[in-house]
Amino acid sequence: MNAFQAMKDAAGPGGWIDDPALLEPHLNDWRGRKRGRAELLLRPATTDQLAAIVRLAAQHRIGLVPQGGNTSLCGASVPEPEGGAVIVSTTRMRRVRQVDAADHSLVVEAGVTLSEVHAAAEAADRMFPLSLGAKGTATVGGLISTNAGGVQVLRYGTMRALTLGIEAVLPDGSVLDQLSALRKDNTGYDVKQLLIGAEGTLGFVTAAALKLVARPRAVATALAGLASPAAALALLDRLRGAVGDQVDSFELMPRTGFDLVFAQMPEVRDPFGAAHPWYALVELTSPRDGDPLAEALESALAAAIEAGDVADAVFAASETQRAALWALREGIPPAERAEGPSVKHDVSVPVARMPAFIAEATPAIERGWPGARVLAFGHLGDGNVHFNARPPLGVDYEVFRENGPAITRLVNDITVAHGGSISAEHGIGTLKRDELVRLGDPAKLSAMRAIKVALDPLGIMNPGKLL
Structure with a gap:
């Protein structure tokens, strides 16, 4: 039995694709800047199946490329053009294993999308505080492997801060079981942190325990028109002084970005009567009903207008108006791509x-x-x-x-x-790899290479990426 057939058997019925037509979408990155080559895609449904696949890959020295939603922007989720590697998709690892509202945590498998995490948290009257444009396709495994951020990092941090525990298959096929949602664990190296942001070069994330927070009960959203990014920074400082960590999001956008959105998305309307060079989208949230966030936001913006930092502002008086303001920010990347x-x-x-x-x-x-x-x-x-x-x-x-x-x-x-x-x-993927070598801290790069060699001496985990 050849290695590929053994891997197919390990993935189980329905666990593999080798039809070139069906493989095609998995060989191209989201931006269309990179096309790889592979003859086989595996779709394990369980951690045990994936561990068996990794052991076979190590035995036969076959590279494995992890792929979730394939929304990588740096070429990390597709194989290299020279071929020889096998794609391993997490699309069948889709279970929400546990939701613990009292502990403010949930455990999900790597193929669960960010939107599905949001839904599971909301059903428990909680919130997972990370959001980004690709939430419908981006998966937990990919979010962890790239240490994803999004629009709420200001208040809650990146995936590194929101990941309490990880289950992963290491390059020798062993299973790392660090799924506990402990907030404190001082027993030596925090191995899971090595896998966060490693882009699949040190192992496959198969499941994660994620931090939840109280669902917002009060929300205040406004869009401010400004003369410059410096004025936006002054507004941010003013807001932090007024309401502290209730500043949930603070997005900076130029008029040219809005013009792209208006040109490509005619359903999106300009809420201002006049154009401004720059805009800041501000959102405050609180878990307390009746928290006077709207009054605090209006007061801070009025003071900023009086000080000359803000030219004008509009406030969302309903969820529909809030969504309309966010459509301006979220529409910039797809509008630019359409142009x-x-x-x-x-x-x-x-x-x-x-x-x-x-x-x-x-x-x-x-x-x-x-x-x-x-x-x-x-x-x-x-x-x-x-x-x-x-x-x-x-x-x-x-x-x-x-x-x-x-x-x-x-x-x-x-x-x-x-x-x-x-x-x-x-992340780095392949598109930023040379620049990382040119500009990265030599000591850090040396440590990263040593870790890679120690954990993946055969170099089978996402070969060619990051390092």
Whole structure:
């Protein structure tokens, strides 16, 4: 029996795909920038099946590529073009194993989508406080493996902060059982933390215990029109002083982003009578009924208008109006994608440095590549900037994309000069691997390589990614 047949048997009935037509969607990344090659996709339904597959892969030295919703933006979830590896999909590992409202935790398998986690938490009158645009397809395994962020990191942190425990299959086929939802465990190395953000290079996450919080009972949402990112930072400081950690989200967006949304999504309307250069979408939440968040938000914005930091503001008076304001923010990525490709960057800098970073990086790109149109937006509350360079009007992206490496190098250099990171929430994959080597801390990279060799000496876990 050959290795592939043994792996099929281990995956069980309905647990594999080798039809080229059915494999095709799994070979291309979400952005369409990378296409890999593989002859087999496995779909284990249990941890034991996956452990058997990994043992066979180690025996025959076959690379394994983990794949959840395949929404990776860095090429981490598809195999390499040279082929030889097998894709392992978590799409059949879909159980919600436990919801413990009293403990504010739940246990779900790796193939459960973020939307399904939200639904399970809501059914228990709790909330899982991480949200992002791909919530309908992004899976728990992928969210953990990329240490995903989203719009609520300001208050609740990334997946690293929200993951209490992990079950995983390690490269030798053994099963790591750290699913306990303990808040304190001081028994040596926290091995699960090695797997968070490792992009599947150290093992397969099969299940996770996630932290829940009290469901919000009061919500206040507003959109502020501003002159600059510096004015937005001043507003954020004012809000934190007024309401503390009740600031749930604080999103920064330029007018150019709104114009894209209006052009591509005519159902989305401008809530202001006049255009503003920049906007901040602010949301406050509280678990207490009757908490006067709306009054606090109105008071803070009125003070910001009087101080000259805010030009105008609109408030959501209903859930429908709140959804309409969020549609402006959430519509920017798909609207930009509909207009055409761009040279994208997912970077972070210290929160206080974000206005200065945008002020330096934007003209640097415009000077270096005349006509290039910068679209910078993101999570001001945690310093995460989605900094995208779009082609000049009338220039095809395929012509412009040859400038991509030089643009990325410049953006990354400015990011590092401001004390930032070249990857805020999307990971490294293969697209950022060379830049990580160029700009990463040598001691950290050396430690990462040592960990990789120690846990995966055969190099079978997501080969070619991250390192």
